[in-house]
Amino acid sequence: MKSLVLLISTLLLVSGCSKQNSFDEREINLISPQKVSGFDPINSSDRYSGNETGKVYEGLFEFHPLKRPYELMPNLAESLPTISADGLTYLFKIRKGVLFHDSPAFPDGVGRELRANDIVYSIKRLADPKLNAKGWWLLDDKIVGLNEWKNKNSAEEKTNYSEEVEGLKSLDDYTVQMKLKKPYPQFLYALAMPYTFIVPIEAVEHFGKEFLNYPVGTGAFLLPKFEQSSMITYLRNPKFREKFYPSEGEVGDDKLGLLADAGKKIPLVDKINVHIVVESQPKWLSFLKAKDDLLEVKDVNIQQSINSDKTLKDEHKEKGVRLILKPMLDVTFYAFNHEDPIFKNKKLRQAMNLAFDRASYNKLFHENTAFEAQGPIPPGLGGQTREFKNPYVKFDLEQAKKLMVEAGYPGGKGLPVIVVQTTSETISRQQVEYFEKCMDKIGINIDLGMNTWPQLVNKVSNKQHQMYTMAWGADYPDAENFLGLLYCPNQSPGSNGANYCNPDFDALYKQATVMQDSSERTDLYEKLNEMGATDAPWIFGFHRTDIYLAQAWLKNFKHMEFNHSQFQYLNVDLEVKKQLIKKF
Amino acid sequence: MLRYIIRRLLYLIPVLLGVSFIIFVLFNLVSGDPTAVLLGKNATARQMADLRDQLGLSKPLIEQYFDVVRSAFTFNFGYSWSTKQEISQMIIQGAYPSMCLTVPAFIIATVFSLLISLVVAFYRGKGIDLFIRITCIAGVSVSALAYILFFQYFFAYKLGWFEISGFEYGFPDFVPFIALPAIIFILLSLGPDVRFFRTIILDEIYQDYVRTARAKGLSEITILLKHVLRNALIPVITYVIIQIPSLILGALLLENFFSIPGLGGMTLNALNSSDFPVIKAMAILSSVLYILLSLLTDVLYTLADPRVKLK
Numbered sequence: 001m002k003s004l005v006l007l008i009s010t011l012l013l014v015s016g017c018s019k020q021n022s023f024d025e026r027e028i029n030l031i032s033p034q035k036v037s038g039f040d041p042i043n044s045s046d047r048y049s050g051n052e053t054g055k056v057y058e059g060l061f062e063f064h065p066l067k068r069p070y071e072l073m074p075n076l077a078e079s080l081p082t083i084s085a086d087g088l089t090y091l092f093k094i095r096k097g098v099l100f101h102d103s104p105a106f107p108d109g110v111g112r113e114l115r116a117n118d119i120v121y122s123i124k125r126l127a128d129p130k131l132n133a134k135g136w137w138l139l140d141d142k143i144v145g146l147n148e149w150k151n152k153n154s155a156e157e158k159t160n161y162s163e164e165v166e167g168l169k170s171l172d173d174y175t176v177q178m179k180l181k182k183p184y185p186q187f188l189y190a191l192a193m194p195y196t197f198i199v200p201i202e203a204v205e206h207f208g209k210e211f212l213n214y215p216v217g218t219g220a221f222l223l224p225k226f227e228q229s230s231m232i233t234y235l236r237n238p239k240f241r242e243k244f245y246p247s248e249g250e251v252g253d254d255k256l257g258l259l260a261d262a263g264k265k266i267p268l269v270d271k272i273n274v275h276i277v278v279e280s281q282p283k284w285l286s287f288l289k290a291k292d293d294l295l296e297v298k299d300v301n302i303q304q305s306i307n308s309d310k311t312l313k314d315e316h317k318e319k320g321v322r323l324i325l326k327p328m329l330d331v332t333f334y335a336f337n338h339e340d341p342i343f344k345n346k347k348l349r350q351a352m353n354l355a356f357d358r359a360s361y362n363k364l365f366h367e368n369t370a371f372e373a374q375g376p377i378p379p380g381l382g383g384q385t386r387e388f389k390n391p392y393v394k395f396d397l398e399q400a401k402k403l404m405v406e407a408g409y410p411g412g413k414g415l416p417v418i419v420v421q422t423t424s425e426t427i428s429r430q431q432v433e434y435f436e437k438c439m440d441k442i443g444i445n446i447d448l449g450m451n452t453w454p455q456l457v458n459k460v461s462n463k464q465h466q467m468y469t470m471a472w473g474a475d476y477p478d479a480e481n482f483l484g485l486l487y488c489p490n491q492s493p494g495s496n497g498a499n500y501c502n503p504d505f506d507a508l509y510k511q512a513t514v515m516q517d518s519s520e521r522t523d524l525y526e527k528l529n530e531m532g533a534t535d536a537p538w539i540f541g542f543h544r545t546d547i548y549l550a551q552a553w554l555k556n557f558k559h560m561e562f563n564h565s566q567f568q569y570l571n572v573d574l575e576v577k578k579q580l581i582k583k584f
Numbered sequence: 585m586l587r588y589i590i591r592r593l594l595y596l597i598p599v600l601l602g603v604s605f606i607i608f609v610l611f612n613l614v615s616g617d618p619t620a621v622l623l624g625k626n627a628t629a630r631q632m633a634d635l636r637d638q639l640g641l642s643k644p645l646i647e648q649y650f651d652v653v654r655s656a657f658t659f660n661f662g663y664s665w666s667t668k669q670e671i672s673q674m675i676i677q678g679a680y681p682s683m684c685l686t687v688p689a690f691i692i693a694t695v696f697s698l699l700i701s702l703v704v705a706f707y708r709g710k711g712i713d714l715f716i717r718i719t720c721i722a723g724v725s726v727s728a729l730a731y732i733l734f735f736q737y738f739f740a741y742k743l744g745w746f747e748i749s750g751f752e753y754g755f756p757d758f759v760p761f762i763a764l765p766a767i768i769f770i771l772l773s774l775g776p777d778v779r780f781f782r783t784i785i786l787d788e789i790y791q792d793y794v795r796t797a798r799a800k801g802l803s804e805i806t807i808l809l810k811h812v813l814r815n816a817l818i819p820v821i822t823y824v825i826i827q828i829p830s831l832i833l834g835a836l837l838l839e840n841f842f843s844i845p846g847l848g849g850m851t852l853n854a855l856n857s858s859d860f861p862v863i864k865a866m867a868i869l870s871s872v873l874y875i876l877l878s879l880l881t882d883v884l885y886t887l888a889d890p891r892v893k894l895k
Binding site for chain 1: 629
C-alpha cells in the first residue's frame with residue numbers, strides 16, 4: 001500500500017498539477033465534440049468538420065457573422081455575381097491579392113495568388129468521380145456540362161481536369177463564369193458551404209493522398225500539418241489579406257458589444273486551440289475550469305447551466321459567463337415508412353401524432369428549451385409562419401382514440417407491433433421508450449429497434465424499417481432544404497427516408513424550388529409546409545435550441561447556424577480574463 | 585525449441601485465413617452496405633453505386649475475400665474509407681497514446697496485484713485477507729464508468745491535481761495527461777487481478793511440497809517467494825500475456841473520457857462509420873498479436889518452470 005501511495009505521489013509530482021491558463025498570447029480555446037477526419041473541403045459533410053475546414057479554407061461567399069436573417073456577403077468573390085436575365089448565367093469577379101498559405105507545394109514554398117482557375121479546379125474536384133465527394137449532391141445536375149464531365153471521367157483511368165466544362169469557365173485570371181441547367185436559387189448558398197471552398201491544384205498534386213493532412217487555403221489561420229491528436233492548434237496567417245470586422249449588424253448587436261471591433265483588421269487573435277473532447281463530463285469540467293472559452297451545452301449539462309425559466313444559473317453568472325440560447329434550424333421527427341401498407345392510413349398517422357405528449361417530452365429531454373414542430377420547416381426560415389398551428393400537433397388522447405376507431409384500429413386492435421428504429425445511445429433509447437409509453441395509451445404496441453449508426457442508416461436507405469427517429473439540420477438557410485425531405489424523388493436512399501409520396505406536394509415543390517426568393521415563393525413554401533404538416537407524414541417532434549455558454553473574455557461570439565467562417569471574427573479580452581480567472 | 589517456435593509461427597497462416605474469412609463474412613452479411621454511411625445524409629443511389637465500384641464492393645465475393653487475405657498477409661491495409669488517412673499511419677499515431685497509458689499502468693497494476701496477493705496469501709483467513717477480499721469484491725462491483733466520472737470530477741476538477749482531459753506527445757509531456765487515467769486503470773485492475781492471483785497462490789500453498797518445505801524449517805516468506813510464487817507463475821504468465829493485445833488496442837472508455845487519441849477511439853469510430861479497412865486491420869492485428877504472445881507465453885513457461893519442454 002505504501003508503494004501505491006509513493007506511486008501516486010510521484011505521478012502527482014511529475015504531472016506538476018494541471019496546466020495553468022495562458023495570458024500572454026491572444027488565443028482562444030474551443031471544443032470540437034467529434035474527431036476531425038481531415039481537411040479536404042469536398043468531404044466536410046457535417047457542422048464540426050466544416051468548422052475546422054473553415055478556419056483554413058475559404059469560399060467565394062460567406063454568411064455575414066452578425067446580420068439575421070442570414071445574409072451572404074462576398075468573400076473570395078469581390079462582389080455578388082452578375083446574373084443573366086434568365087437566372088442561368090453567373091459572372092463572378094475574384095478578389096485580387098488573395099494569397100494561398102505558404103507551403104512546400106509551391107515553388108520556393110511561397111503561396112501564390114488566387115486565380116479564377118482555382119475556383120474552376122475546386123468545383124471540378126467536387127465532381128471528380130475518383131474522389132466521390134460527400135458534397136457532390138450540392139451541384140449534381142446543376143451546372144451545364146459538369147455531370148457529363150463527371151460521367152466521362154469515371155470511365156477514364158485519371159480524371160482530366162484540363163478538359164473544359166461548358167458551364168464552368170475562367171474568362172480571365174479574375175473572372176469565372178458558371179452556367180446553370182435550370183434556375184437554382186440556392187446556388188450562392190452552395191458557394192458559401194465548405195464543400196466548395198477553394199484549394200490550389202499544386203497542393204492537391206504535391207501531397208497526393210495526404211492532401212487532407214496538409215491544408216493549404218487562403219484562410220485567416222494556418223495549420224501546416226494535421227495530426228490526429230487531442231488538440232488542433234491554428235496560427236494566425238501573417239499574409240492574410242486586408243479584411244475587416246463588419247461595422248453593421250442586427251439591431252441590438254451594438255449593445256451586446258458585438259460591434260466594438262468594427263473596422264478592425266481580422267483575425268483578432270493569434271492562435272486558436274481546438275480541443276477534441278467527445279464525452280460530456282470532460283467538456284463541462286474543462287469549461288468550468290476556464291480551459292475552454294465556449295461550450296455547446298447538451299443533454300445532461302442543460303440542467304446544470306440554466307434555470308427552469310431558461311435563465312443562467314447564478315454560479316455561472318458570478319463568473320461573468322454569458323448564456324446564448326437560440327433556436328436551431330432543425331427538426332426532429334418519428335418517420336413512418338410510407339411503403340408499409342399500415343401507414344398508408346392517414347387517420348392512424350394523425351392519431352399517433354395526437355397521442356404524442358410533446359410537452360412532457362420537451363421537459364424531460366430538452367429542459368423545455370425546444371419548440372414543438374408544427375411542420376417540417378423550422379422558425380426563422382421563409383415558409384414557417386407563427387400563426388400556423390398543426391391540428392395534429394397537440395396532446396389529445398380522446399381525439400386520438402376516435403381517429404383510431406375511424407382508422408379501423410379501435411383501441412389498437414388489429415394493429416401489429418410497430419418497431420421504431422433508433423441508435424443504441426442511452427438518450428435515443430430513452431426517447432423511444434417515452435414514445436412507446438405515449439402510444440400505449442391508444443393501444444399501439446411499440447417495439448424498440450436499437451442499431452449502431454451504420455445499421456440505422458442502412459435500414460433507412462434500404463427501406464427496411466417501419467418507423468425510425470432522426471433529426472435534420474439545415475445545410476443552408478432555405479426551407480427547400482427541409483421540404484425536400486418529403487419530396488417523392490428524394491425517397492430512400494435519398495433524404496426522404498419516410499418514402500412519403502404526395503403528387504400534389506411534389507408538383508408544388510418542383511414549382512417552388514426553381515423560384516428565386518420572393519413573396520410568391522414564400523407563399524408556396526407556406527402551402528407546402530401546411531400540406532406536409534396536416535398529412536402527418538411523420539410524427540412531428542421539435543425544433544431544438546442551441547445553448548452556448550461563453551466566458552466573459554470571449555468577444556464577438558454570436559450564435560450562427562452556418563459558422564464555418566465565424567472564427568476569424570472572434571476576439572479575446574485578456575484584461576477581463578486576468579481579472580475573472582481567479583473566480584475559477 | 586526452435587522447431588516448436590517455427591511450427592507455432594506457421595500456425596499463423598491458417599489462423600489468418602480463418603480470421604480473414606470471419607471478418608469478411610461478418611462484414612458482408614451482417615453490416616450491410618457501407619456507402620450510405622460513408623456518403624452522408626444526401627447520398628444518391630447513383631453516388632452509392634459509384635462508391636461501391638470504387639471501394640471494390642461490386643467485385644465478385646471471392647475476389648473481395650482475396651483482397652482481405654492479401655492485406656492480412658502483407659499488412660498493407662490501405663486507406664481508411666471514412667477518414668481517407670493511411671491506416672498504418674493511423675495505427676502508429678494511435679498506438680503511441682494508447683500504450684503510454686496502458687503499458688505502465690498495466691505493469692504497475694500487475695506488480696501490485698501480485699504483491700498484494702502474496703500478502704493476503706501469507707495472512708490467509710486473517711483480518712487483512714478478509715478486508716482485501718471484501719475491498720476487491722466491492723471494487724469490481726462498481727462500474728468502471730463510475731470510477732472515471734468520480735475521479736475526473738474530484739481529482740482533476742475539484743482538487744486540480746491532474747489535467748481534465750487531453751494528450752501531448754513526447755515524454756514527459758504526456759505524463760500530466762495520462763496520470764489520472766493510469767491510476768484509474770490500476771485501481772480497476774487491482775480487484776480482479778488480486779482475486780485471481782490469490783486463488784492461484786492459495787492453490788499452491790496447500791500443495792505437498794509446501795508442507796515439506798515447512799517441515800524442513802523454511803520460513804513462510806522464503807516458501808512464498810522462492811517456491812510458491814515460482815510455481816504459481818505459469819497461470820500468472822498466461823493471465824498477464826493474454827491481456828497484452830487489449831493494451832495495445834487501447835482502453836476505450838478511458839481514452840474517450842480523457843480525450844486520449846488512442847486506438848480504442850479509432851476502432852470505435854471505424855465501427856460507427858462502417859470503415860471496413862480499419863476494422864479489418866484492427867481484427868487482423870489483434871489475431872497476430874494474440875498468436876505471437878501465446879507463443880511468448882509458451883517460451884516463458886520454460887523459463888518459469890524448467891520441467892516444461894517445448895517440442
